[in-house]
Amino acid sequence: MKNERSFTEELSSRQMLEIDACTQCGECLKHCPVQDVTGNPSVSPPEKIRMFRELIRSTDGLKARLFGPGEANRKLLDDFARAVYECTTCGACGQNCPVGIFTQRLWPALRKEMVKRGLGPIGVQANLPKVVKNSGNPYDKPANDRYRPWFPEHVAVAEKADMAYYAGCTGAYEAQPMVRGDALVLGAIGEPFTMLPPEEEVCCGFPLFITGQHDLLKELVDRLVEGYRARGVRTLVCSCPCCVNIMSRDWPAIYGQALPFAIRHISQYVASSIRAGKLKLNKELRERVIYHDPCYLSRGVGVIEEPREVLRSIPGITLLEFERNGLNSRCCGSGGAARKVFHENAIKMGRQTIDEAVEKKADRLILSCPACYAKVNEAMQGHDRQIRITDIMELVAELLKENEGEKVGG
Ligand code: SF4
Numbered sequence: 447m448k449n450e451r452s453f454t455e456e457l458s459s460r461q462m463l464e465i466d467a468c469t470q471c472g473e474c475l476k477h478c479p480v481q482d483v484t485g486n487p488s489v490s491p492p493e494k495i496r497m498f499r500e501l502i503r504s505t506d507g508l509k510a511r512l513f514g515p516g517e518a519n520r521k522l523l524d525d526f527a528r529a530v531y532e533c534t535t536c537g538a539c540g541q542n543c544p545v546g547i548f549t550q551r552l553w554p555a556l557r558k559e560m561v562k563r564g565l566g567p568i569g570v571q572a573n574l575p576k577v578v579k580n581s582g583n584p585y586d587k588p589a590n591d592r593y594r595p596w597f598p599e600h601v602a603v604a605e606k607a608d609m610a611y612y613a614g615c616t617g618a619y620e621a622q623p624m625v626r627g628d629a630l631v632l633g634a635i636g637e638p639f640t641m642l643p644p645e646e647e648v649c650c651g652f653p654l655f656i657t658g659q660h661d662l663l664k665e666l667v668d669r670l671v672e673g674y675r676a677r678g679v680r681t682l683v684c685s686c687p688c689c690v691n692i693m694s695r696d697w698p699a700i701y702g703q704a705l706p707f708a709i710r711h712i713s714q715y716v717a718s719s720i721r722a723g724k725l726k727l728n729k730e731l732r733e734r735v736i737y738h739d740p741c742y743l744s745r746g747v748g749v750i751e752e753p754r755e756v757l758r759s760i761p762g763i764t765l766l767e768f769e770r771n772g773l774n775s776r777c778c779g780s781g782g783a784a785r786k787v788f789h790e791n792a793i794k795m796g797r798q799t800i801d802e803a804v805e806k807k808a809d810r811l812i813l814s815c816p817a818c819y820a821k822v823n824e825a826m827q828g829h830d831r832q833i834r835i836t837d838i839m840e841l842v843a844e845l846l847k848e849n850e851g852e853k854v855g856g
C-alpha cells in the first residue's frame with residue numbers, strides 16, 4: 447500500500463517529540479495490565495512506539511524525502527492496529543515513563559490515524575458511529591428508557607438551574623444502581639439541578655473519540671453544550687470518568703470555544719457539599735472498604751482525594767488501599783473500548799481487582815465509574831472469589847436511606 451499521507455498528521459508537536467523520546471527502556475512494561483494478562487510483547491508501549499516509528503519513517507524518513515513515500519508494510523500496519531486497539535488506554539505506562547510520555551492521549555491519536563487509513567477501529571467498535579447517530583447512545587437503547595427504569599420518582603428536576611446532572615449512557619443503561627445513587631444523593635443535598643430530556647441527553651462522544659472515530663463529535667458536543675446553555679447551567683456534574691475526561695479535556699476544542707459551564711465529577715461535588723455542611727453522613731458503617739481509582743478519573747483528570755474524602759466522612763468505615771492506587775492505579779479492564787473486542791483480557795483484569803480486594807479482606811469493593819461497575823460485576827460471575835461491589839454514590843445513598851441511628855453492615 448503506497449503511503450500518500452504522513453503518519454504524523456494526527457499528532458501534535460508534543461506527541462511527535464514523545465515518539466522520538468522513547469528510549470525503549472521498558473520501565474513501563476511492568477505497569478501494563480494488558481501485557482500482564484496476555485504476555486504479548488507486541489502490545490507493549492515500547493513495541494507500539496517502535497512500530498509507529500517505522501511507519502513514520504516510510505512517509506517522513508530521509509529515504510522517503512529523497513525518493514518519495516515508500517510502500518507500507520502491510521503486516522506491520524495490521525500488527526500495529528491490533529496492538530493499539532488491544533490497549534485499554536489506561537495510561538499507567540505513561541505515568542511510569544521516565545521521559546514523561548502522556549500515553550493516555552497518545553494512543554487515541556494513533557487510533558485516529560488508523561481510522562483515517564481504514565485500519566481501525568476493530569470488531570463491533572466500527573458500528574459505534576451508526577448506532578450513536580441513530581439512537582443517541584452506543585448501546586442502541588431507546589431514549590425512553592434512558593432515565594425511566596432508575597430515576598427516583600421523588601427527586602425533583604428543575605427546568606433551569608445553575609447545576610445540571612448528566613447521567614451518561616453507560617450509567618443509564620449498564621450501571622443503573624450507580625446513577626440512581628447519584629440522583630438520590632443530589633436529591634438529599636437539596637440544591638436545585640436540571641437535566642436534559644432523555645432524547646436530548648445524547649452520548650458525550652467518548653466512545654467515538656477513544657476508538658478514533660471523530661466525525662460525529664462536533665454534532666454531539668454542540669447539541670449538549672447548547673442544551674445546557676439554554677438551561678442556564680454553570681456547573682455540569684457527572685459520575686462517569688470518561689465523560690468528565692472528554693468534557694474537560696476535549697469539548698472546548700471540539701466546541702470551538704470555552705464552555706459556558708465548569709465540569710465536576712460527582713465525588714467532587716459531594717465532597718464539597720459535605721465540607722459545606724449541606725450533606726451529613728451520620729450513619730455508622732462498620733466495614734472495611736477498598737476504593738478502586740478509575741484510570742480516566744485519577745490519571746485522566748487528577749480526581750483522587752475527593753472520593754476518599756467522601757468515604758472517610760462515613761462514621762465507622764475503614765478505608766483500605768490497593769497496592770497500586772491513585773495515579774498508579776491498575777486498570778480494571780474496561781477502558782479504551784477494548785472490552786468490547788478483547789473480552790477475555792477485560793475479565794482477567796477485572797478478576798485481578800477482585801482478587802486483591804478479597805486478599806486485603808475488604809468487605810466491599812467501591813467503584814466510581816460505570817464501565818468499571820459493569821465489567822467488574824461481569825468478571826465476578828463464575829469467579830471463585832466473591833466480594834460485594836458498590837458504587838460510591840450507591841453506598842452514600844444506601845446510608846442516607848437508613849433510619850437515623852441504625853447501623854448498616856457488619
Ligand atoms: S495505556 Fe495501559 S494498557 Fe495501554 S499500553 Fe499503556 S499500560 Fe498498557
Ligand code: SF4
Pocket residue numbers: 467468469470471472473474475491492495539542543544545546547
Ligand atoms: S517507559 Fe517510556 S521511554 Fe521507557 S519504554 Fe516505556 S514509553 Fe518508552
